Amino acid sequence: xxxxxxxxxxxxxxxxxxxxxxxxxxxxxxxxxxxxxxxxxxxxxxxxxxxxxxxxxxxxxxxxxxxxxxxxxxxxxxxxxxxxxxxxxxxxxxxxxxxxxxxxxxxxxxxxxxxxxxxxxxxxxxxxxxxxxxxxxxxxxxxxxxxxxxxxxxxxx
Amino acid sequence: xxxxxxxxxxxxxxxxxxxxxxxxxxxxxxxxxxxxxxxxxxxxxxxxxxxxxxxxxxxxxxxxxxxxxxxxxxxxxxxxxxxxxxxxxxxxxxxxxxxxxxxxxxxxxxxxxxxxxxxxxxxxxxxxxxxxxxxxxxxxxxxxxxxxxxxxxxxxx
DNA sequence: CTAATTTAGTTAGCCTAACTAGTGAATACT
DNA sequence: AGTATTCACTAGTTAGGCTAACTAAATTAG
Numbered sequence: 001x002x003x004x005x006x007x008x009x010x011x012x013x014x015x016x017x018x019x020x021x022x023x024x025x026x027x028x029x030x031x032x033x034x035x036x037x038x039x040x041x042x043x044x045x046x047x048x049x050x051x052x053x054x055x056x057x058x059x060x061x062x063x064x065x066x067x068x069x070x071x072x073x074x075x076x077x078x079x080x081x082x083x084x085x086x087x088x089x090x091x092x093x094x095x096x097x098x099x100x101x102x103x104x105x106x107x108x109x110x111x112x113x114x115x116x117x118x119x120x121x122x123x124x125x126x127x128x129x130x131x132x133x134x135x136x137x138x139x140x141x142x143x144x145x146x147x148x149x150x151x152x153x154x155x156x157x
Numbered sequence: 158x159x160x161x162x163x164x165x166x167x168x169x170x171x172x173x174x175x176x177x178x179x180x181x182x183x184x185x186x187x188x189x190x191x192x193x194x195x196x197x198x199x200x201x202x203x204x205x206x207x208x209x210x211x212x213x214x215x216x217x218x219x220x221x222x223x224x225x226x227x228x229x230x231x232x233x234x235x236x237x238x239x240x241x242x243x244x245x246x247x248x249x250x251x252x253x254x255x256x257x258x259x260x261x262x263x264x265x266x267x268x269x270x271x272x273x274x275x276x277x278x279x280x281x282x283x284x285x286x287x288x289x290x291x292x293x294x295x296x297x298x299x300x301x302x303x304x305x306x307x308x309x310x311x312x313x314x
Numbered sequence: 315c316t317a318a319t320t321t322a323g324t325t326a327g328c329c330t331a332a333c334t335a336g337t338g339a340a341t342a343c344t
Numbered sequence: 345a346g347t348a349t350t351c352a353c354t355a356g357t358t359a360g361g362c363t364a365a366c367t368a369a370a371t372t373a374g
Contacts, residue, residue, distance in 0.1 A: 013280075014276060014277075014280045015280055015283055015291075015295075016295050016299075017280075017283055017291065017294050017295040017298050018276070018279050018280040018283070020295065020298035020299050020301075020302050021181075021279065021298055023302050024178075024182070024298065024301060024302050024305060025181075025182055025185045025186075027302060027305040027306060027309055028182045028305065029182075029186070030309050031305065031308060031309050031312070034309060034312035034313065035312065037312075037313075038312060038313070042330085042331075044331075044332085059351080059352090060351080060352060060353090061350085061351065061352080069331095069332070069333090070332075070333060070334080071351080071352070071353085072332090072333075072334080072335095072352090072353075072354080072355095073331070073332055073333075074352090075352065075353055075354085076331070076332085076353095077331085080331095092351095095340075095341075095350090095351075096339080096340060096341085097338095097339060097340045097341075097350075097351045097352070098340090098350095098351060098352080099351085099352065099353095114312075117308070118305075118308050119171055119175070120171075121304045121305075121307075121308060122175050122178065122301055122304060122305070123170075123171045123172055123174075123175040124304075125297060125300045125301050125304060126172055126174055126175070126297075128300065129293065129297065133290075133293045133297075134172075134174065136286065136290045136293055136294065137174050137293065137294060137297045138172075138173050138174040138177065140282060140283075140286065140290075140294045141174055141177035141178055141181065142173075142177050143282045143285065144177075144181060144279055144282050145177050145180050145181050145184060147278045147279060147281075147282060148181060148184040148185065148188065148275075148278075148279070149184060150278075151188060151274070151275050151278060152184055152187050152188050152191060155188070155191035155192065155194075155195060155271075156191065156194075156195070199359080199360075201360075201361085216322080216323090217322075217323060217324090218321090218322065218323080226360095226361070226362090227361080227362065227363080228322075228323065228324085229323085229324075229325080229361090229362075229363080229364095230360075230361060230362075231323090232323065232324055232325085233324095233360075233361085234360090237360095249322095252321095252322080252369080252370075253368085253369060253370085254321070254322045254323070254367095254368060254369045254370070255321095255322060255323080255369090256322080256323065
């Protein structure tokens with residue numbers, strides 16, 4: 001039940017490109033949710049898996065720093081993932097206190113089989129454009145991320 | 158403690174534009190987290206606020222549908238937001254069972270004062286490009302969102 | 315026109331996943 | 345050598361979802 005009390009609301013002064021960008025951000029979190037559901041894990045654990053697949057093996061401390069959660073929470077997350085066969089713990093040969101977490105080959109493959117088509121689908125859009133157009137697109141995205149980064153950095157001032 | 162066991166890992170076969178795009182998605186959720194922290198509310202409540210500011214007033218049921226959470230959870234969220242003075246409940250004049258939630262002017266302004274500069278910063282990047290380059294960028298983003306949408310739709314098959 | 319069903323919002327109680335604090339073992343300082 | 349720090353983990357707490365059940369109002373059926 002939505003009621004519009006009259007037209008004193010911020011109009012959409014923003015160009016279509018920016019609207020698409022916003023929509024893209026929404027879609028990407030929908031995609032992550034869907035992928036997590038497909039793998040039967042939660043979003044945090046999926047994020048950990050992505051780091052492990054991309055850059056693993058990682059220590060629990062690494063994962064904690066990357067996800068911005070506590071080491072204690074990572075212990076629990078690794079327990080969950082390990083119980084489902086998604087990751088395994090190995091002793092760190094360089095530090096006898098330490099542990100290294102790796103994604104299991106099976107889980108890596110299962111995740112990649114969903115992730116890679118998405119990655120290539122997005123990257124493939126560039127092939128529809130001429131090299132100089134691609135350069136324009138790249139420059140635009142770089143400029144936008146730069147501005148975003150500035151805003152993020154200045155949030156706590 | 159990251160250890161690279163040797164170079165049998167998926168190389169970055171993806172072009173810079175796609176990497177920037179991925180970075181952008183990460184930054185945007187960082188921004189949301191920062192904004193939520195700044196307002197002293199959680200991410201769910203922030204998402205509700207954004208809908209209320211953009212399209213409000215909304216019924217609790219509307220909010221539940223938009224956020225993909227249960228109506229019961231919305232009741233609690235509105236309680237939280239209301240206790241902090243971010244929203245208020247009004248009876249729905251068209252349905253005596255119903256309630257309408259609106260963002261308070263104060264909170265609306267506070268949120269907008271962070272959101273608008275970000276929105277304009279991103280939109281403003283387009284001004285650095287010629288009209289035909291802007292058209293290219295728009296077309297690219299539209300194509301990417303389309304592909305993203307397809308992938309999202311086909312996640313549960 | 316009354317009775318049954320549906321819809322809206324809320325309340326109560328449960329579960330997941332985060333957090334902080336504290337522990338034992340290994341490593342790093344000096 | 346002795347102290348301090350770092351690492352992963354455990355225990356206990358808290359936040360914020362969920363489902364189920366309830367009340368009140370609106371709608372539909374007989």
